[in-house]
Amino acid sequence: MVPQSRNTTTCLVTGAVGGIGAAVATALATIGHPVAVLDRDERVLGTGERLRAEGAASHAIVADVTDADAVLAAVDTTERHLGPIGVLVNVAGILRTGPILELSDDDWASCLAVNATGVWNTGRAVGRRMRDRGTGSIITVASNAAAVPRVGMAPYAASKAAAVMVTRCLALELAPHVRCNIVCPGSTDTAMLRSMWSDPEDDRGADRTVAGSPEQFKLGIPLGRIAAPEDIAGAVVWLAGDGSRHITMQSITVDGGATLGV
Structure with a gap:
């Protein structure tokens, strides 16, 4: 891969060891x-x-987004090596599945810590610098489960809903110079x-x-395919750039129509 053009805006992507995070990066x-x-997983060194x-x-x-001090240090390191952060993409996330009545307190706390508090920590650390510089774009990768109930996914859905609202509130507080949106x-x-x-190895x-899955009150996907990580990355890149310069506090759902436009 040879860069098609040279942009000077530094980007910080969390949860970048693989999947959507690596595709965004x-x-x-x-x-x-x-x-x-x-990422807190050392394999992120391989991504770099x-x-x-x-x-x-x-x-x-290598850092954990749930650790506010580690996030501050990561932001310092990023700007020292690559320059001022102009784009932050929050992708780091975990999933705990199971019925509410059977999941543990740790399942609940862990999802909130990574999926919501992680966005809080990075948004504050990077947002302060963007505010002072008067420019920036923050994108949080949440989930369509933030808006639609899912059987067996309460901690994940609730934490993603929290991440959405933290991002929207941050957008309001950082306007007019910093935009914050959600995918x-x-x-x-x-x-x-x-x-x-x-x-997991069976593509069926x-x-x-x-x-x-009707028994789980879950519709299928009208477009007839699951997304590739690159499909999500495309939306993130657009929100990061000047083509979306008048868009803030918005959520773009990339799910092939699975939530029927909700």
Whole structure:
């Protein structure tokens, strides 16, 4: 990959070890952005190495978004290596599934810590600097489950709904110079989605996802396919750029119609 053009705006992408996060980082790097990739999984170092090998300016950071001090340090490191952060993309997330009556307190707390408090921590750390510089774009990758109830996904859905509202409130407080928006994916071909299948290696799980599950009150996908991570990345890149300069506090759902436009 050789960057198509040279953008000077530095981007920080959390949850970038794989899946949507890695796809977002790659898409931003492809159009020339310097990209810092962050994850608590040390394999994110490999993501950074790959981007650099493909011609991008990239820096990888092992850090946990639930740790406010670690996030502050990561922001300092990013700006020291790549320059002022102009785009923040919150992708880091975890999933805990099961009935509410059977899940543990830790399942609930963990989802809130990563999916919601993580957005709080990064938004505050980067948002202060964007406010002082008078420019920036923040995009949170949430989920269509933030707006539609899901059987067996209460901690995940609730934490993603919280992430949506934190992002919208941040947008209001940082206006007029910093924009904050949300991308809400539906079923996307990632390790997280496959962990919900009886056999993560069996691609027929995608067919069952597309067909839907009436017993779980879950519709199928009208477009007839699950998303690729790159489909989500495309929406993120657009929200990060000048083409969406008059859009803030908005949520774009990328789910093939699974939630019927809700």
